Amino acid sequence: MFRLLIALLLFAISLHALSDSKILKRANGFLKSKSKSDQFRAYNDFKNLYLRALMGQNDKLRLNSLEGIVKSGGNLHIDVSQYSDELETTKPKSSYKTSKKNTQSKKNIKVKSSHSLKSIRWKSGKLVMEFDKKLRNNQINYFTLFDSKTKRYKYVFDIHASMLVRSQNLRKDGVDKIKLAQFNPSTLRLVIENREKLKVRFNPQNNQLTINISTIGVQKIKKSTVKTPVRLDRNKVIVIDAGHGGKDPGAVGYKKYREKVVVLQIAQELKDILKSRGFKVYMTRDRDKFVKLSQRTKFANNKNADIFISIHANAVGKKHANKAQGIESYFLSKSRSTRAKKVAEKENMADMSEMDFYGKESFLNTINSHNIVAANKLAIDLQRGALASLNKSYKKVKDAGVREGPFWVLVGAQMPAVLVEVGFISHPTEAKRLVKHKYQKKLALGLANGIERYFKNN
Known part of the structure; x- marks a missing residue:
């Protein structure tokens, strides 16, 4: 136990050897990476900066670290709701102010998006998105992308709608990443990302959009890995x-x-x-x-x-x-x-x-x-x-x-x-x-x- 405490003290000293600005720069660099390990490093750096900000009563550093914790924690599916709540109360009021011209512009754009997302959930292995009104086929734009550099497939749904909740990451076994966010005031974007090719089918019916993501090939690979x-x-x-x-x-x-x-x-x-x-x-x-x-x-x-x-x-x-x-x-x-x-x-x-x-x-x-x-x-x-x-x-x-x-x-x-x-x-x-x-x-x-x-x- 004594050795453990000595190791922890040395770790703390090494952290203090770096300035707050250097750690913040390093954390933001990790945050831009697509690597899960780098996301963990970013999360850990932001947590340490948050503790430093509290001890030093540094409001600016506290705000920056909270934003980093919420973003990196969200990418890793960690419950960061308490930090998110604190961030909302910490943000300066000026960040919410907009000019009359911008406010009017946003209002006009929001009118174009006549539909709102009420809920999103998994049902019998399928992703079900429920809207407040009946969806039309021309409101859904579906396309696929392949990044030859990262060797990753992306399946993208652009839906002419807005959502009442914040952007969120969803999870499904066998799929690397599923993210839902407001792409612009009139477009809701769902991105399904994976290393292996997926079979994605969707069916708009009344006020629901049901998306079936098939990962049969991925599961077979995983099973063989587990056996040997x-x-x-x-x-x-x-x-x-x-x-x-x-x-x-x-x-x-x-x-x-x-x-x-x-x-x-x-x-x-x-x-x-x-x-x-x-x-x-x-x-x-x-x-x-x-x-x-x-x-x-x-x-x-x-x-x-x-x-x-x-x-x-x-x-x-x-x-x-x-x-x-x-x-x-x-x-x-x-x-x-x-x-x-x-x-x-x-x-x-x-x-x-x-x-x-x-x-x-x-x-x-x-x-x-x-x-x-x-x-x-x-x-x-x-x-x-x-x-x-x-x-x-x-x-x-x-x-x-x-x-x-x-x-x-x-x-x-x-x-x-x-x-x-x-x-x-x-x-x-x-x-x-x-x-x-x-x-x-x-x-x-x-x-x-x-x-x-x-x-x-x-």
């Missing part, structure tokens, strides 16, 4: 942590289902799949016993693990039990998100003996950037893998996103560490699924595929 993993991957060491156990039942949800039982069953399924693929796998607990939070990452460090995955199940009170649902993945950070803090408080509750609240807060401050890039990547791959596997057999599996959180069980890990909330054990539908062996196996298979993808790309 790269030799190097077989040497990886993985530690799986089944949350709670023994005297600590974790959450007690629908029909008195206990978190400690469900997560152990999923963890064992995951272990069996990974071992069958040639990985070296250890579990912090393989039976119903209590293990202190601090001992779990210590165990992983002693095993020289390459990654640490802690499996948990979420829960809320009866009043909101029918509403709260979904799978979410967390990586370690001193998050300011209210949602993340509430989840972390529940998971941290089991072991409060070793440090008081202020001691933990101080320690979290020192490791805010530790392994953040790698853990963030791992969390995204685990989330994508789980959802892709479950969506093939189950309807309405909710993606609750990848988030940052101050989870004490991840503190001290000397490798990328992620906590996966596999669902809400308090939600009637999710709870019934979570206790069934078939669902557990599908979920574990998805997590294993996510791990394969992480090692393949990193």
